[in-house]
Amino acid sequence: AEGRVDLSHGAGGRAMRQLIEGIFHEAFDNEWLRAGNDQSAFAVSGGRMVMSTDGYVVSPLFFPGGNIGSLAVHGTINDIAMAAARPLYLSASFIIEEGFPLADLKRIADSMGVASREAAVPIITGDTKVVERGKADGVFISTAGVGRVLDGLDLRADAARPRDAVILSGSIGDHGVAVMSNRENLQFDAAIVSDSAPLHTLVAMMAEAGGRHIRLMRDPTRGGLAATLNEVASQSKVGFHIDEEAIPIKPEVAAVCELLGLDPLNVANEGKLVAVAAPEGAEAILAAMRAHPLGREAALIGHVVADDYCFVQMATSFGGRRVVDWLTGEQLPRIC
Amino acid sequence: AEGRVDLSHGAGGRAMRQLIEGIFHEAFDNEWLRAGNDQSAFAVSGGRMVMSTDGYVVSPLFFPGGNIGSLAVHGTINDIAMAAARPLYLSASFIIEEGFPLADLKRIADSMGVASREAAVPIITGDTKVVERGKADGVFISTAGVGRVLDGLDLRADAARPRDAVILSGSIGDHGVAVMSNRENLQFDAAIVSDSAPLHTLVAMMAEAGGRHIRLMRDPTRGGLAATLNEVASQSKVGFHIDEEAIPIKPEVAAVCELLGLDPLNVANEGKLVAVAAPEGAEAILAAMRAHPLGREAALIGHVVADDYCFVQMATSFGGRRVVDWLTGEQLPRIC
Numbered sequence A, B: 001a002e003g004r005v006d007l008s009h010g011a012g013g014r015a016m017r018q019l020i021e022g023i024f025h026e027a028f029d030n031e032w033l034r035a036g037n038d039q040s041a042f043a044v045s046g047g048r049m050v051m052s053t054d055g056y057v058v059s060p061l062f063f064p065g066g067n068i069g070s071l072a073v074h075g076t077i078n079d080i081a082m083a084a085a086r087p088l089y090l091s092a093s094f095i096i097e098e099g100f101p102l103a104d105l106k107r108i109a110d111s112m113g114v115a116s117r118e119a120a121v122p123i124i125t126g127d128t129k130v131v132e133r134g135k136a137d138g139v140f141i142s143t144a145g146v147g148r149v150l151d152g153l154d155l156r157a158d159a160a161r162p163r164d165a166v167i168l169s170g171s172i173g174d175h176g177v178a179v180m181s182n183r184e185n186l187q188f189d190a191a192i193v194s195d196s197a198p199l200h201t202l203v204a205m206m207a208e209a210g211g212r213h214i215r216l217m218r219d220p221t222r223g224g225l226a227a228t229l230n231e232v233a234s235q236s237k238v239g240f241h242i243d244e245e246a247i248p249i250k251p252e253v254a255a256v257c258e259l260l261g262l263d264p265l266n267v268a269n270e271g272k273l274v275a276v277a278a279p280e281g282a283e284a285i286l287a288a289m290r291a292h293p294l295g296r297e298a299a300l301i302g303h304v305v306a307d308d309y310c311f312v313q314m315a316t317s318f319g320g321r322r323v324v325d326w327l328t329g330e331q332l333p334r335i336c
């Protein structure tokens, strides 16, 4: 693809059809899009379904380990998966700035196609809008997804109970630090790569190993692990005790966080999950996670406690204890 | 709500939670959002479902007859309804420019809440991102929706057959002209108001009256009636003969189109549908439509013909005949 997106690509005429067919349908390539309706149809068996959506505005659009397109596929798959659900179908809405290079749009769409095929979750419907130069920033993508809850599971935000185990699937901070260092043009010996990845097959293995013990799951995206735990604490009206030593973090990620003045607990992840599980199920769930490529470093990082103040407290590496709060302010804009 | 959106409202911390709860959950007000999960769950009985999405970038954000919020609810409901489906649930993804007035955001969210309640289609999950000043234009909204296909119906883009009836639910051009005149600051005696409206109850009545005769339905949005008919013509490999005299258009809309040099056939509608139906079903469908407030002016505007060139031809008011082509170029940016 050569040239640039212009306003006619969003105007509902022939140019728009050509863009949609030449770039998006080509990249996403599936029978639903080929049917060419205003919506796409699929058959479901009865049961519980879930729906989720996220907008993606990451800057820069391309970063080590992914781009806005792969992120938009993984992120929505993950929010579906966090309900212990199998993601089934995605939609994708594009808002493109006039002048955006068609070659970049194609790279992004192609990455979405690859991510969607690898995850076996097709993008079955979409939309394309173009706004004037200076009225957007390259491209923004909103994906939505639907999925089917795995039989017999019903996770809830208020289900955490004192003594429950807190399990983290792997190292924290990779995504946020990869994007930030790319943005700040930092050069390191060890390349730091986003952890952007689809977590639904990991979830399926967890569910098989100990599904009835899982109280709830979350992907610690914006606001990082700190925001996720604080959110669950207030929703379940409990506290958390976590152990800094138990939280996996790559040395190079820790180093950049120190350099940029970031607390890794506040940094976004895009391929990690936190599960709260009944204590008797924790071992089996952990073992299943460690057998999956995306859960090899899964760790028990703490447990739920009774706490009317809903505090998240952390035993530090130095033998102390501190309250882990939500991020305040605007520390990390446009990380996802 | 006072003040303005700042970057912290998108950063995953406490400010974001407060914005989401104070403005969005308050406006959309339903049990799914209150559950506070990363996704929302709902039960379905087995059958055919549909999914659709649209992004909304209309400028100005507020126009006679609606705003970006009500439009984002109606538009996605309509794309679901065009499958002869009952819309069930919506998601909403917001991309907001730093500095956007909270009062305007609240007005938009409140309109979405009203539109969603009036249509009985709840917004069950959402997302909120904030980008720096100058990197978006106020607010962009992407909605996605899921619905359930009415029993026994299965509409397809390639189903139009020669001799089929072409039915239009009402006057054309109202939405596009309302937005354009507002944008150009044109003042008229008769206020021109967008036709933005949810069409699913009209569709339900059509389906009841003659569902098995309906081949396909489309909402003639961007590109107008001309784009919709050309699209169906090429998908079904047929031609259309339509009759200009039969196409309802308000005199004041026709007047503005002339003033702005627009062909009303290319102008977007947001509360109209085109149905292609087997000839023997047309009368019953038309009668059912005319009994619905959104179909009072429904008209038979032409029929499908065999045509290897897939032309849309129109008998003009002057007794001539002309080919109605897709819009070329960027005539009407950011109408929806």
Ligand SMILES: Nc1ncnc2c1ncn2[C@@H]1O[C@H](COP(=O)(O)OP(=O)(O)OP(=O)(O)O)[C@@H](O)[C@H]1O
Residues within 6 Å of the ligand: A012, A020, A024, A025, A028, A033, A036, A037, A038, A039, A092, A093, A094, A124, A125, A126, A127, A128, B053, B054, B075, B079, B221, B222
């Ligand atoms: N970026 C995209 N990726 C994949 N499919 C797309 C994309 N944009 C549009 N489509 C598909 O192209 C077809 C036409 O889309 P279009 O947006 O014109 O339909 P619509 O929503 O009915 O019209 P409007 O957006 O004007 O309301 C649909 O099948 C839609 O799913």
Ligand SMILES: Nc1ncnc2c1ncn2[C@@H]1O[C@H](COP(=O)(O)OP(=O)(O)OP(=O)(O)O)[C@@H](O)[C@H]1O
Residues within 6 Å of the ligand: A053, A054, A075, A079, A221, A222, B012, B020, B024, B025, B028, B033, B036, B037, B038, B039, B092, B093, B094, B124, B125, B126, B127, B128
């Ligand atoms: N504009 C909105 N309208 C309605 N609900 C919203 C809106 N924005 C967010 N929500 C809801 O708030 C909750 C938290 O949203 P949030 O986006 O933080 O979750 P997430 O998608 O898991 O995180 P991230 O977006 O960082 O990946 C979800 O229940 C979501 O549905």
Ligand SMILES: [Mg+2]
Residues within 6 Å of the ligand: A054, A075, A076, A079, A221, B038
């Ligand atoms: Mg998310």
Ligand SMILES: [Mg+2]
Residues within 6 Å of the ligand: A126, A127, A128, B053, B054, B055
């Ligand atoms: Mg669309």
Ligand SMILES: [Mg+2]
Residues within 6 Å of the ligand: A078, A079, A082, A218, A219, A220, A221, B038
């Ligand atoms: Mg999440």
Ligand SMILES: [Mg+2]
Residues within 6 Å of the ligand: A038, B054, B075, B076, B079, B221
């Ligand atoms: Mg549409």
Ligand SMILES: [Mg+2]
Residues within 6 Å of the ligand: A053, A054, A055, B126, B127, B128
């Ligand atoms: Mg989100």
Ligand SMILES: [Mg+2]
Residues within 6 Å of the ligand: A038, B078, B079, B082, B218, B219, B220, B221
């Ligand atoms: Mg449509």
